[in-house]
Amino acid sequence: MATQSITVTINGEAKSAEVEDRLLLVHLIRDNCALTGTHIGCDTTHCGACTVLLDGTAVKSCTVFAVQANGREVTTIEGMEGEALHPLQEGFMEEHGLQCGFCTPGMIMSSKHLLDKNPEPTEEEIRWGISGNLCRCTGYQNIVKAVQYASNKLQETATEGGE
Amino acid sequence: MIPGSFDYHSPTSLDEAIQLLGELGEDAKILAGGHSLIPMMKLRLAEPTHLVDINGLSDLNYIKEQDGYLCIGAMTRESDLETSDLIAENYPILKDTSEVIADPLVRNLATVGGNIAHGDPANDHPATMVALNAEIVVNGPTGLLGGGKRTIPIDEFFVGPLMTALAENEILTEIRVPSPNGTSGASYKKLERKVGDYAIAGAAAALHFDGDNCSKAGIALTNVGPTPVRALEAQDALVGSLVSQEDADKAGELAADASQPVGDHRGSEEYKRAVVKALTSRAIMQAKERSGGN
Numbered sequence: 001m002a003t004q005s006i007t008v009t010i011n012g013e014a015k016s017a018e019v020e021d022r023l024l025l026v027h028l029i030r031d032n033c034a035l036t037g038t039h040i041g042c043d044t045t046h047c048g049a050c051t052v053l054l055d056g057t058a059v060k061s062c063t064v065f066a067v068q069a070n071g072r073e074v075t076t077i078e079g080m081e082g083e084a085l086h087p088l089q090e091g092f093m094e095e096h097g098l099q100c101g102f103c104t105p106g107m108i109m110s111s112k113h114l115l116d117k118n119p120e121p122t123e124e125e126i127r128w129g130i131s132g133n134l135c136r137c138t139g140y141q142n143i144v145k146a147v148q149y150a151s152n153k154l155q156e157t158a159t160e161g162g163e
Numbered sequence: 164m165i166p167g168s169f170d171y172h173s174p175t176s177l178d179e180a181i182q183l184l185g186e187l188g189e190d191a192k193i194l195a196g197g198h199s200l201i202p203m204m205k206l207r208l209a210e211p212t213h214l215v216d217i218n219g220l221s222d223l224n225y226i227k228e229q230d231g232y233l234c235i236g237a238m239t240r241e242s243d244l245e246t247s248d249l250i251a252e253n254y255p256i257l258k259d260t261s262e263v264i265a266d267p268l269v270r271n272l273a274t275v276g277g278n279i280a281h282g283d284p285a286n287d288h289p290a291t292m293v294a295l296n297a298e299i300v301v302n303g304p305t306g307l308l309g310g311g312k313r314t315i316p317i318d319e320f321f322v323g324p325l326m327t328a329l330a331e332n333e334i335l336t337e338i339r340v341p342s343p344n345g346t347s348g349a350s351y352k353k354l355e356r357k358v359g360d361y362a363i364a365g366a367a368a369a370l371h372f373d374g375d376n377c378s379k380a381g382i383a384l385t386n387v388g389p390t391p392v393r394a395l396e397a398q399d400a401l402v403g404s405l406v407s408q409e410d411a412d413k414a415g416e417l418a419a420d421a422s423q424p425v426g427d428h429r430g431s432e433e434y435k436r437a438v439v440k441a442l443t444s445r446a447i448m449q450a451k452e453r454s455g456g457n
Contacts, residue, residue, distance in 0.1 A: 001168060001172065002169065020168070021170060021171035021214070022166045022169060022234075024165075024166075043164050044202060044205070045198060045202050046359060048266070051268060052341060058267075058268055059271055059272055060269070063197060063201045064197065065194075068194075068216065071190065084408070110267070113271075129267060131267060131358040132266030132269060132359065133267050133268070
């Protein structure tokens with residue numbers, strides 16, 4: 001059984017582990033690091049529930065090997081909250097962007113990458129931006145509103161900070 | 164789903180990667196974006212015993228114009244192609260193509276080289292590259308056993324379903340697309356059931372004009388044959404024409420005749436031929452519009 005020693009910085013904290021080469025990143029996150037906010041939905045690269053940021057880029061962590069993250073930075077939903085909820089988390093709460101919540105961590109991580117690249121997306125850009133994430137109960141209307149809420153709030157904060 | 168066991172290798176140079184492939188033989192697979200390979204490994208449809216990860220070869224990630232060609236490094240991510248200003252301005256057909264591949268999360272990792280080297284006729288770049296008469300640059304071992312670098316014309320690259328002209332110890336390193344010369348335009352149209360699905364069918368059209376008349380045409384189809392299908396008769400019918408709507412529709416019919424669709428959950432053979440006809444005609448008309456012609 002082939003194994004490797006890897007160190008991955010997850011939510012700012014360096015984690016070292018001896019892992020099988022075939023271990024998927026999502027299993028490193030959930031099983032080795034006990035960060036169960038990242039969900040496994042379809043396990044077939046379709047649903048986006050397992051989305052995390054890898055060096056700032058949104059990826060489906062069920063389709064990346066843990067060894068590929070060696071020496072790199074991973075951000076999961078647990079890494080979003082600072083002193084207060086992240087504007088995206090707040091947006092999902094305020095705009096009723098979730099019912100069952102299963103897709104929410106993936107939706108938020110995809111939206112984080114979207115807003116990092118494009119701070120003021122149009123509604124259409126948001127819809128395309130989250131098109132790799134499936135929601136089966138809330139419906140997308142309020143998810144889109146939640147992302148718009150976060151975009152507005154981040155813009156306001158940036159403007160205030162600049163004055 | 165857990166993939167079978169394998170040994171992971173992460174070479175830091177192209178030479179090291181090629182040497183590894185030579186040593187490990189046919190049980191080794193190259194890991195690029197991994198978004199075709201890893202799902203296949205999870206389903207145990209692929210069980211390589213060695214993975215050679217070429218994500219460390221960051222010098223294979225580039226998009227540049229050079230010596231009359233657009234050169235795309237094999238490790239260029241689909242998301243890079245999708246957001247490149249150079250591509251949007253001079254090669255909009257490649258933007259058409261990259262932005263309909265899978266979904267945005269997949270495109271953040273999936274590579275242009277992988278989309279082609281996988282040899283899947285359901286992938287989108289193969290047809291586009293056939294229409295554009297691209298060339299595939301591959302690197303292999305130098306010395307007695309091989310000649311190092313070679314360039315394969317796109318029409319010789321796709322051999323069958325998931326089969327290409329790549330040897331076991333070769334790596335696809337670059338895709339070269341002839342730069343627009345004179346009046347030309349190109350477009351890719353795909354019909355998919357939903358975001359993330361493979362094409363029901365797709366059609367790529369690349370047209371060159373001499374005055375008002377079409378002087379050269381490339382028409383190729385996605386997911387309606389064992390390889391991307393070049394619609395030769397459709398191409399021939401366009402050359403010399405003014406590319407009117409009627410000409411485009413006629414070429415669409417010829418493309419539908421050239422397609423070899425198989426009925427499945429995406430539609431019947433008849434339906435897919437109808438899709439090929441419509442998409443080919445639309446791609447031709449958009450290619451003409453983009454050429455600046457009337």
